[in-house]
Amino acid sequence: MRKLFYCLLICSPLVFAVEPKTFDWIPPTQNTDGSPLSDAEIASYNIYCNQVVLGNVPNTGGTDTWTSPPLPEGTYDCWATTIAINGEESPNSNSVNFIVDPSVPGAPTNFSVSLP
Helix, strand or coil: CHHHHHHHHHHCCCCCEEECCEEECCCCCECCCCCECCHHHEEEEEEEECCEEEEEEECCCCCCEEECCCEECEEEEEEEEEEECCCCECCCCCCEEEEECCCCCCCCCCCCCCCC
16 A cells, blocks of 8 residues: 555656636626527536636626636636526637746846956
C-alpha cells in the first residue's frame, strides 16, 4: 500500500489549481424564433470551457455572473448556454479565450555596474 501511495505522488502528473475566473453574461430575452423569453422560463446556464461543462449556474432571477473554482494552468476557450425549464439548451454564446499562467517572478532590484 505504501508503494502505491509513493507512486501516486511520484508517477502521477501534478496539476496545480492557479486561479478562479469570474464569468459574466446578459440573460436572453428572446427564444431563437424571436418570441419573448421571460426570466421565469430560464432554469439555468451552463458554462463550458474546452468542450466540457465547467459549471451549471441555477437561474435565481437575473443571474448574470459566476465564479469558477480555481483553474489549472492552461489555455481556455469558454462560452455559455441557456437551459430552459423544459430542458432545451440554447446555442452557444460568443466564446472567450484566455490563458491561466502562474505568477511571473519579480525583477531583481538594485542592479548596477561597477566601472573601473
